[in-house]
Amino acid sequence: MKENNNHSNAKRYGMVIDLDKCTGCGSCMVACYSENNVPFKTDETNKLDSLNWIRVYKISNNKPYPHSEVCYLPMPCMQCDGIGKHGHSPCVSVCPAVATDYDYSTGIVSQIYTRCFGCRYCMAACPYHARKFNWWDPVWPADMEKYLSPNVSARMRGVVEKCSFCFHRYQLARDKAYLEKRQELAEDEYQTACAQGCPTGAITFGDLNNKSHAVYKLKKSPTAFRLLERLETNPKVYYLSSKSWVRRAGDNYLAHEETEKINNKVKEPYEAKEHL
């Protein structure tokens, strides 16, 4: 946890998900399963014991026919910067065994399966239900083990897993850059499987600190919001929606509170000075 976090060129990788574009197709979920060796069971209908690193929720404005509207909302791990944005993510700070950690050079919250001893305190701490427990031994029936990717280790029973922002892709890209004697990664060199796979381009991924990356601008859009911002978890996943009921559904408000006013109050004021 303690590390020099004064990197002048520290990355803050993040996502902007345009809910107006998301059609709920579920490609991001399956792209993630197949990228990250996520196992499956015969019954996956209990969403509370189903391993999903990104879950697409379907939310509604709760108005009667024909005024009802629905919106899909994909939720990966928010890679929270935490209160004070010092890597004090809700989950990282509670893990007794440092099996999950905040990487100051990327802002990515890691999960070390072989270190995790399955106490699930991190799950209790994460308000987004981004963390999933391996209640069962993973099983790949009838030769399916053969399709497993060596880039992501298979998880054993009894440990927690979650979205890693496809960290192995970052490592591969960085290694390649290193061999080519480069310091910086281009925006398209490191992309997550879900962002890449989304058929409507709803997911944009990049360095939130880098002015030349698309996410830098998108996150400042007037229709941008984050989930449960008021908890000060400081997620690095942003959402865009042109619908005010959707933006309101992203957080909790008292009846009289106005969504945008509260949002503006909690929006991060700091990123300008952080980038080199």
Place this chain on the structure above:
Amino acid sequence: MKIDRRSFLTYTTAVVLGGAAGSMLSPATWKITDDIAIWTQNWPWTPVPEDGAVSYKQSVCTLCSGNCGINVRLIDGRPVKIEGLKDHPVNKGSLCPQGFSGLQYLYGPSRVTAPLKREGKRGEGKWKKVSWDEALAAVTGKLAELRKQGRPQSVACISGSDQGTIPNLIGRFLNAYGSPNFICEPTAQDAIEQAIYLTQGAQGEPVFDIENAEFILSFGSGILEGWGATGRMLNLYGAGKPARKIIQVEPRLSDTAAKASQWIGINPGTETALALGLAHVIINESLYDKNFVENLAFGFDDWTDDNGKTHEGFAAMVKNYAPAKVAQITGIDQAEIVSLARKFARAKRPIAVNGRGRGFLPGSIDESLAVLSLNALVGNINKTGGVSAMPDPNYTQWPEVKIDEIAAKGMQEPRIDGAGSEQFPNTRYLLNRLPETINTATGESPVQALLVTDANPLYTMPDTAATKKAFDRIPFIVSFSPYMDETARHADYILPNHSYLERLQDAPAAAGNSLQVISLAKPVVRPVYETQHIGDTFIQMAKGLGGFVNEAFPWASYEKFLKKTLADHWRTLNRKGILEFAHDLPEPLAYTFNTVSSKFEFYPTARNRAKQQKGSALPAYAPVPIEGDIQRFKLVMTPYDSIRLSGGYVANAPFMTKTVEDTVLKQQTSFVEINPATARELGLKEGGMARLTTPKGEADVKVHLYDGIKPGLIAMPRGLGHTAYSDYLADKGTNVNMLIGAIEDPGSGLNMAWGIRAKLTRI
């Protein structure tokens, strides 16, 4: 022994420290602890994927007719991930959930791993593994026997597609063998195709040039649920979001409706009335394209035929569809209808499209004609951003087939499904009529041997019970499926095809692309099991039959055949992976229509006589007489499509089912969607159990209250309720096809049912 406090403390401390030090210094403690840790971190039953050299292979996804480009990542030749091919014209780097699940179709418990011969009763699931030689000999023997008996026409083939060289190879086989009964599964495209033929005289794939349209009026098409070319539609949506307007007319808030600029709830089955009502307003307010209507169309005004009989024209006919009346039929506000008609007619590049959901059900010809007329009113025919027919790209060169006498006689027999008959002259395939034909035949079944490929009729056809009854009457069923699907499970022999990743095949891009793209699917991995390419299987069967059938197949293998038939195109296709054919639209002012009037026929004179004798051939709205007594069945049920569920032949992979929401499937039970108001009347609660009854069957379901569905209507997804495949799919929910039936369009014979009456009772 007396111990004082001091010595006690010393003693204790010494023991504790000594013990601690001893165990700490002993390598055993450390070794054991370390070993335990390592063991828990590497349980031998948790797989450790092998690492190796990375490579990529490009191919095409043929899991649906979308044909998206794929890029497969391999580790030492072992495929580990399928990704979208970045610069493929169809999908531009993305894939649908099915495409991403691809490797689960390569491996897995639902694969048929070797040729199988049935043991025990049909459908019982007892099989004997046989050699390819034995399986081929058995099937060829049976076919030879039927030919010898002089009834080759009793062999039928159900195919999922008629596009590309494989279906054509099979068609050629049947031709040389002597059977006219190559039957494709009809979809909405068949109805649209026919409507285009009737109005424009053009044969070919319907093209809705959505890419270049700006205002899309969709009559229930599941543009985001897999309609048309799935991958392309999704891409288009993402790219076009700000500019394009989509108006979705549908009784249920589908994903397409949810993402549309506007959703208009409509009484189910009244789309034709709305289309004609919109036409009424457009004509009434003179908003139509005068040039097109006056110079290039026929039957807009009243006309007189050669016999001097006067016929009412389109303009006069739509007077019957005044907004007030249409409002009543459709349940849409009158002002809304008028405003929609104006917006449509005034839009820069409007297009109207139809085909419910993914287009699994053909629908009525009247509906397709009405929608097409709407496009014609705004002059949107044979235009960029419009509707046209794309002729067969014709990229293959086939040598002539010579046929013998038996085959010639067989080919003259009428088709068993009645397609192309006097009654249904413009229809090519009528699979929906097959079960009834077989079930009502006196004596033997007219089908003595059935070959099934790329199709799963025992699951996908409406009225599963009737289909199964018909199949039980067919003495010999052969499946070529790579998967143990419902139909394969019911076969006598399974001659398993390679899975799509092991197979060489040309893949013509799906309907709707204004640019015809032929991709080459190349094997990305050597066959994992003892399967065989279906092309090779048919070539070997032809060899076994000998004579002219053999002569029709002068190729040693499918690969050789493909290279030969593609001729000059092979090199390009092999090198680039795709062939592109521009869809040349006629010059703007030189429309050529192949109709009797040489114009676009608002009044389709070629429409079959049965209809014309009764009166007009113009499209008209008449409620489809959906099955069920309204007193007994107070609700109406429609199937719906979801992109996370495959309703077609290639069923869900485990990954897809994993994405299905818990308001669609919970453990073994499907949900029906119902409006909360209707649910309240019936005393039903969210998640509660209910018995769903339709005239075709019943099922126990769970109830999901959904504000986005019209009161009185209930909806159920396609793609659940399989009984075959594997534990990852079988016995999950209800197969909606089991609960619905088909209703013949009197003019086309196609299934025009869109739903069925139903009853829900709390249990």
Place this chain on the structure above:
Amino acid sequence: MNETPLIPAGVKRCSKWQFSLWMAAVTAVLLWGVYAMFLIWYKGLNQTNMNDAYGFALWIWADLAVIALGGGAFFSGFLTYIIGKDELKNIINFAVIIGFICYSSALLILAIDIGQPLRGWFIFWHANVHSMLTEVAFCLSCYFAVLTIEFIPLILENPKLAKKPFLHHLSHNMHGIMAVFAATGVFLSFFHQGSLGGVAGVLYGRPFAFREHIFIWPFTFFLFTWSAAACGPCFTILVTKITEKITGKKLVGDAAVRLLAKISGWMIITYIIAKTADTIYWAYVTAPGLGFTLMDFYTSSTYNIGLLFAEIIVCGFVPGLILITKRGRESSFLLMTAIILAVIGVSLNRWVMVLQVMAVPLFSFNEWYTYMPSWQEVATTVLPVAYGLIVISLAYRYLPVFPQERELNPID
């Protein structure tokens, strides 16, 4: 024959047969729990009904509750050895045994609860000093060691063991320095009880649990320690009373019980006032700042506002007020009512701080999460109860647990 009896002199115990029968019954329950425990170790946590929303459930509640109730040990120890309330020597042995049972149970449950029991030691080896659970684990283990040390001399007082001079002297010497351990225990307890409060309080992603400013530090810590100190002794009294009922003997003099009850009463009252202040600040400042009204946390049929009322008024102020009044302590009915309510109160507090925290939906589009423990969870939670009964039975039968027993129950 010159055989030393196993049973301490001067006291009467039930027949061997009676005892064996009783032990057999309790052992059967224990074995059921042990079976479930092995099932869980062998097959994994899929044997429970926990899920990703209920990562902490029945067991963690049982853990927190048992530790709170075991708080009688450290607090009585504190009062006896450090404050010098000699009267409590009459009950301290039993308090230590109950504490020992509670803490060993807590450790056992933790060993079942974690997904990778064989990696349990990672919490020590790879300790993250920022985690409340690390602190809890360290203090808990140390305090358990202390309790063991406190328990040992009592075991050595068994007549048969005491015959061995070494053991006799060991016991004697250990008694002599018990104050040192008691003090250590109190110190450790303060920490881990507090840290357990912190476990929930630091969850800033969980508005039901989260507290701010002084209400996180020192309040969440303080409240847990204080409530354990307040209600733990009530549990000691409760178990004593039950033991008396079963054995049909008076084992601890009224003076000791009443003194402990009186101290508990004042502890409960002060605790519940502090808890009320905490609740009010949370309900009116913390939660609304996060977009929640108090009632948002009580919209479920299970988790309704009655729960808060029960915790604070019925199981807080009521027992507190009873115990601080002389009449309340002297009426055996009121005394029993109060200690039972107090025991329920602290258990309820631990329940909501674990289960309700998990159940509250955080998004407007989520429902309340529901959870029903599986039989395996229930069995393994009952297991410590059976284990406790066995230890208490053995201790009572073979050890001089109650110094006043002979005097209160003379054998004629």
